[in-house]
Amino acid sequence: MSNVIISGHSFKVKITSAEIQKAVSVIAKQINADLKHKNPLFLCVLNGSFMFVADLMKKVTIECTVSFIKLSSYEGGMTSSGTVKQLIGINEDVKGRTVVIVEDIVDTGETIEFVANQLQDLGAAEIKIASLLFKPEAYTKSMTIDYTAIVAPNDFLVGYGLDYKGHGRNLSDIYVLDYIEDELLKRKLI
Ligand code: IMP
Ligand code: MG
Numbered sequence: 001m002s003n004v005i006i007s008g009h010s011f012k013v014k015i016t017s018a019e020i021q022k023a024v025s026v027i028a029k030q031i032n033a034d035l036k037h038k039n040p041l042f043l044c045v046l047n048g049s050f051m052f053v054a055d056l057m058k059k060v061t062i063e064c065t066v067s068f069i070k071l072s073s074y075e076g077g078m079t080s081s082g083t084v085k086q087l088i089g090i091n092e093d094v095k096g097r098t099v100v101i102v103e104d105i106v107d108t109g110e111t112i113e114f115v116a117n118q119l120q121d122l123g124a125a126e127i128k129i130a131s132l133l134f135k136p137e138a139y140t141k142s143m144t145i146d147y148t149a150i151v152a153p154n155d156f157l158v159g160y161g162l163d164y165k166g167h168g169r170n171l172s173d174i175y176v177l178d179y180i181e182d183e184l185l186k187r188k189l190i
């Protein structure tokens with residue numbers, strides 16, 4: 001599979017679309033079994049989770065509702081800014097409900113902690129976390145990630161919802177940085 005260039009840097013395939021689909025099916029089955037009679041609310045974190053949510057929700061067959069919040073922490077770079085900005089908040093009545101936070105990736109854990117704290121304040125009965133990817137080496141929090149589809153190395157990833165400077169979200173596979181722009185220029189590859 002060939003590399004893609006995103007904002008000048010070269011990325012290579014790390015996790016294929018087929019591997020992603022298989023891993024999503026596994027956690028969908030677990031969710032179907034665990035939350036069958038709980039009528040959970042899936043609260044999905046935009047922008048990054050949109051592809052994962054679409055595939056996950058097609059495989060979740062239990063009674064449930066789906067809603068979105070929009071947060072930002074990476075601000076277009078390759079490392080977390082450490083502060084979470086809320087662009088669209090929680091519009092649902094979560095009192096007494098089982099809420100599943102759906103994330104593209106749990107990195108430091110700042111984002112899920114931020115959402116979980118709000119849900120707790122709003123009276124959610126139970127909070128679960130489902131994440132496509134989890135970087136255990138970067139994680140600084142203690143909350144359990146209930147449903148992780150794929151455990152990832154501590155590398156910067158792009159594709160299947162994840163972006164670099166806003167680009168690459170539309171890729172079906174997940175890519176990792178291969179060569180930075182300077183290296184490509186030195187090797188006369190661009
Ligand atoms: P956290 O708050 O540090 O856990 O970071 C969570 C958010 O940062 C995720 O929802 C992503 O939007 C973004 N993020 C973390 N790691 C990556 C990555 O490798 N590529 C792209 N975005 C990432
Ligand atoms: Mg995200």
